[in-house]
Amino acid sequence: MIGAEPLSSSLAAWLAALFGVGATWPIQALAMLIVATGVVALVVTPVGLGGVYLERKLSGRIQNRRGPNRVGPYGLLQTLADGIKLLVQEDIVHKAADAALFRFAPYVVFLAAFTGYVVMPFAPGLTAADLDVGIFFFLAMIGIETIGVVMAGWSSNNKWSLLGSMREVAQVVSYELPLGLAAMCPVIASGSLSLNTITDMQAGPIWNWFVIRNGYWAIVMVPAFLIFYTAGLAAAKRLPFDLPEAESELVAGFHTEYSGMRFGMFFLPEYAVMLSISGVATVLFLGGYHDPFGLSAGSLAGVWWWGLIWFFLKTTVLFLLQIVLRWTLPRLRIDQVMYLCYKGLLPVAMACVVLAAVLRLL
Amino acid sequence: MTPSIQGVALNQREASVPALPRDIQTEELVFNMGPQHPSTHGVLRVVLRTDGEVVLEAQPLIGNLHRCCEKILENLTYVQGVPYVDRMDYLGSLNMELGLVLAVEKAAAIEVPKRAQYLRVILCEMNRIASHLMAAGQFGLDMGAFTPFLYMFREREEGIRLLDEVTGGRLLYHYIRYGGVTRDVSDDWIGRTAVWCDRIDAHMQEYNDLLTYNHIFLNRACGVAIIDKQTALAFGATGPILRAAGVGRDLRKDMPYSSYEDFEFDIPVGPFDKGVVGDSWSRYKQRLLEMTQSTRIIRQALDKLPEGEIQHKKVTRGWKAPAGEAYVASEAPRGEISCYFVSDGGKKPYRCRMRGPSFFNIALLEETSRGLLIGDLIALMGSIDITLGEVDR
Amino acid sequence: MSGVRSPAEALSDALPDAVVEVVAEGTHPFVRVEPESIVEAARVLKEQCGAEMLHQISGVDFEDRIEVVYHFARLAPDPDFLCLKVSLPRDDPVVPTLAHEWRAANWAERETWDLLGVRFSGHPHLFRILLPEDWEGHPLRKDYAFPESYHGIDCTQ
Numbered sequence: 001m002i003g004a005e006p007l008s009s010s011l012a013a014w015l016a017a018l019f020g021v022g023a024t025w026p027i028q029a030l031a032m033l034i035v036a037t038g039v040v041a042l043v044v045t046p047v048g049l050g051g052v053y054l055e056r057k058l059s060g061r062i063q064n065r066r067g068p069n070r071v072g073p074y075g076l077l078q079t080l081a082d083g084i085k086l087l088v089q090e091d092i093v094h095k096a097a098d099a100a101l102f103r104f105a106p107y108v109v110f111l112a113a114f115t116g117y118v119v120m121p122f123a124p125g126l127t128a129a130d131l132d133v134g135i136f137f138f139l140a141m142i143g144i145e146t147i148g149v150v151m152a153g154w155s156s157n158n159k160w161s162l163l164g165s166m167r168e169v170a171q172v173v174s175y176e177l178p179l180g181l182a183a184m185c186p187v188i189a190s191g192s193l194s195l196n197t198i199t200d201m202q203a204g205p206i207w208n209w210f211v212i213r214n215g216y217w218a219i220v221m222v223p224a225f226l227i228f229y230t231a232g233l234a235a236a237k238r239l240p241f242d243l244p245e246a247e248s249e250l251v252a253g254f255h256t257e258y259s260g261m262r263f264g265m266f267f268l269p270e271y272a273v274m275l276s277i278s279g280v281a282t283v284l285f286l287g288g289y290h291d292p293f294g295l296s297a298g299s300l301a302g303v304w305w306w307g308l309i310w311f312f313l314k315t316t317v318l319f320l321l322q323i324v325l326r327w328t329l330p331r332l333r334i335d336q337v338m339y340l341c342y343k344g345l346l347p348v349a350m351a352c353v354v355l356a357a358v359l360r361l362l
Numbered sequence: 363m364t365p366s367i368q369g370v371a372l373n374q375r376e377a378s379v380p381a382l383p384r385d386i387q388t389e390e391l392v393f394n395m396g397p398q399h400p401s402t403h404g405v406l407r408v409v410l411r412t413d414g415e416v417v418l419e420a421q422p423l424i425g426n427l428h429r430c431c432e433k434i435l436e437n438l439t440y441v442q443g444v445p446y447v448d449r450m451d452y453l454g455s456l457n458m459e460l461g462l463v464l465a466v467e468k469a470a471a472i473e474v475p476k477r478a479q480y481l482r483v484i485l486c487e488m489n490r491i492a493s494h495l496m497a498a499g500q501f502g503l504d505m506g507a508f509t510p511f512l513y514m515f516r517e518r519e520e521g522i523r524l525l526d527e528v529t530g531g532r533l534l535y536h537y538i539r540y541g542g543v544t545r546d547v548s549d550d551w552i553g554r555t556a557v558w559c560d561r562i563d564a565h566m567q568e569y570n571d572l573l574t575y576n577h578i579f580l581n582r583a584c585g586v587a588i589i590d591k592q593t594a595l596a597f598g599a600t601g602p603i604l605r606a607a608g609v610g611r612d613l614r615k616d617m618p619y620s621s622y623e624d625f626e627f628d629i630p631v632g633p634f635d636k637g638v639v640g641d642s643w644s645r646y647k648q649r650l651l652e653m654t655q656s657t658r659i660i661r662q663a664l665d666k667l668p669e670g671e672i673q674h675k676k677v678t679r680g681w682k683a684p685a686g687e688a689y690v691a692s693e694a695p696r697g698e699i700s701c702y703f704v705s706d707g708g709k710k711p712y713r714c715r716m717r718g719p720s721f722f723n724i725a726l727l728e729e730t731s732r733g734l735l736i737g738d739l740i741a742l743m744g745s746i747d748i749t750l751g752e753v754d755r
Numbered sequence: 756m757s758g759v760r761s762p763a764e765a766l767s768d769a770l771p772d773a774v775v776e777v778v779a780e781g782t783h784p785f786v787r788v789e790p791e792s793i794v795e796a797a798r799v800l801k802e803q804c805g806a807e808m809l810h811q812i813s814g815v816d817f818e819d820r821i822e823v824v825y826h827f828a829r830l831a832p833d834p835d836f837l838c839l840k841v842s843l844p845r846d847d848p849v850v851p852t853l854a855h856e857w858r859a860a861n862w863a864e865r866e867t868w869d870l871l872g873v874r875f876s877g878h879p880h881l882f883r884i885l886l887p888e889d890w891e892g893h894p895l896r897k898d899y900a901f902p903e904s905y906h907g908i909d910c911t912q
Contacts, residue, residue, distance in 0.1 A: 062509055063509050064516055163391075327509050330573070333582060333737035334415060433894055595830075596808075596858040597859050598858075600808075617834050686781070715811065717811045721863075
């Protein structure tokens with residue numbers, strides 16, 4: 001079994017040695033806090049600057065234009081400039097809004113989106129917390145984001161925001177079903193909910209990855225992967241499922257009334273969820289941080305930078321695919337979104353789970 | 363307090379949607395799709411009464427762009443008045459100018475030289491293509507497809523540049539005058555316009571691949587918001603709406619003006635290969651097919667462009683039209699524009715009653731929107747394709 | 756042409772008392788009818804002259820009268836525009852509405868009311884359409900006086 005101790009355990013041990021006490025729960029909690037903060041801080045930067053920049057450049061090129069190229073070389077500092085702009089914008093909390101909920105909602109969304117990163121195995125040993133129920137925790141975090149969106153839509157005291165948030169609830173809560181079921185297939189194949197264990201089971205060259213494992217698993221895993229990815233698009237509110245914030249229908253949906261950094265707190269989690277869905281899809285189906293040649297199981301076992309490179313490579317491919325899909329496809333109507341979920345993805349996902357169980361028993 | 367629109371309480375108006383089966387008591391929402399909204403294509407206010415996502419009633423409230431065009435035309439001389447009709451349908455300005463100018467020319471019996479007529483045809487068809495590119499792209503944008511809009515604008519930009527070269531304006535031209543047109547075109551321009559027409563035809567396939575036959579787009583637009591033949595005729599809706607509903611009416615063929623009878627072209631009439639006759643997709647497809655026909659007309663006109671002068675009679679500042687009246691209609695991109703022109707022999711027109719096609723088209727919104735989802739309402743508004751300038755004048 | 760008659764013919768036969776004036780030649784042929792009979796006249800045009808669509812309703816303000824001009828479109832055969840005119844007194848111009856039979860008339864008549872002050876009796880919803888509800892006066896009248904201010908906004912510029 002290739003893997004290393006999750007970061008928080010190592011840090012807890014180091015802190016315990018530093019303070020000369022046993023590695024009891026306060027030390028472990030402190031360690032987890034530090035690691036979680038570090039993950040968030042180190043993840044916000046690439047997600048924020050890189051993801052947004054990538055989207056704008058790529059969408060520009062798809063649309064026969066260049067994308068940002070003025071601020072910094074090749075427009076690299078554009079997102080920074082946008083962030084500064086958002087920070088200095090006037091923070092408007094309009095009179096008719098429910099002030100407490102209005103202020104609190106972005107934080108819920110932000111929290112939910114970024115907490116999902118603490119269970120993600122970026123590289124051997126680079127997991128913030130190796131929870132036994134990793135994938136379950138991740139799916140739960142996606143669900144909590146909905147609460148923040150509903151709070152935002154309701155507290156804005158704006159019927160269009162309300163409509164957007166109602167659509168969001170309908171969409172995300174519905175799509176959690178195929179998302180969870182599709183995620184169950186790798187869980188059944190590996191026998192564990194922990195993302196680290198799932199990654200470990202995919203160690204080796206490309207035919208060990210769950211998506212095409214041993215050849216015959218592909219009949220379950222390929223549909224499961226596609227369902228997970230599609231349902232993940234819906235959970236991330238990306239086109240073709242971007243009804244909650246459909247610009248041409250609802251002005252800006254549930255975050256119409258937000259300006260300045262409050263809006264930034266909605267904007268950034270969108271990219272965070274995009275990236276985390278891509279990351280979890282990579283972990284579940286595409287082998288996590290293992291390279292396709294099998295070196296991470298052999299000669300480069302436990303080398304953190306090798307795993308990190310491959311993890312981010314695969315995640316970025318899925319991320320770019322999300323961007324391309326957004327700028328190519330039109331938007332689905334809400335009843336079509338529901339139809340696709342309940343009559344399209346859900347039955348197939350259930351069939352995949354049953355088939356996965358059968359294959360596992362064989 | 364019962365919500366009201368224009369002084370009439372909402373619940374007194376005819377609500378012909380039958381009571382929806384309910385097991386939970388829900389409230390109706392009265393929304394304001396305000397004058398500022400990304401998909402109302404201008405300053406149109408629509409007051410929606412919905413039950414969740416189902417629209418029970420959508421009442422368009424117009425007048426936000428009313429600029430008293432007709433009153434202004436009565437107070438200015440003939441030459442001064444033409445730019446004001448440009449601003450009616452600002453996306454198809456040349457067609458608007460033609461609408462006014464034809465009526466005055468008929469009443470005053472002004473003859474237009476052949477070269478000027480052909481130039482009018484060429485530029486009006488180019489304007490029609492530009493307008494349809496905008497309309498089709500905007501419809502895609504409302505449906506969430508951001509990219510085809512920009513691809514269509516790529517072609518539109520080139521066409522606008524050609525128009526700019528001849529007329530001096532990109533969007534508002536003031537090119538068609540009484541008795542002819544202002545400026546002549548060069549042979550070089552003719553060559554480049556022909557190349558542009560070829561580009562439009564070549565890129566049709568791209569638009570079809572990306573948007574028209576996209577599965578999601580078909581689901582959003584086929585069978586959605588059907589405006590059938592009887593409704594369209596009853597409301598006086600003309601143009602692509604009427605043609606997509608199956609009525610083969612096009613004033614360029616039925617009552618030709620400005621030498622349209624010299625050209626060979628077809629009128630695309632619904633039903634088309636997908637969707638139902640009169641649905642949003644048919645209206646969208648009709649515009650795309652019409653663009654191909656427009657390029658046919660332009661090419662023929664460029665080939666056969668006769669020599670001659672471009673303005674027969676110089677209508678000067680103090681020109682007085684003889685007393686009389688005329689009613690002439692022409693085919694604008696969004697429908698039939700007409701002018702009822704009355705002259706009393708003075709320096710200024712006595713009455714120029716302009717018919718903006720979108721004025722009659724938008725009245726359909728109230729009728730057709732009952733029972734639609736909000737997403738379908740957006741499809742309806744996008745496919746009707748109105749320009750508030752000619753609704754409000 | 757086959758099957759359709761000219762408006763002058765059809766109206767002289769069907770409603771001889773209602774026809775006031777017929778101009779059949781020139782740039783703009785029309786039939787002037789009595790205001791009360793406009794609905795029947797429109798029906799005659801629909802049944803006998805092939806008018807399928809109400810194209811435009813215009814109001815023209817003359818010194819001694821206000822004219823309401825209706826243009827109907829005949830689509831086929833022989834596409835053409837058929838015109839009916841109605842003369843109304845300037846003081847209190849009232850004419851029956853076409854909105855019940857020709858739905859295009861609903862908004863067109865509202866506009867004529869809004870800008871010229873012609874009342875259409877029986878109209879389901881005769882309110883201003885282009886101008887704000889609380890606007891005073893009818894701008895397209897020749898004797899219209901522009902207001903000094905509207906809700907505190909200066910109109911004299």
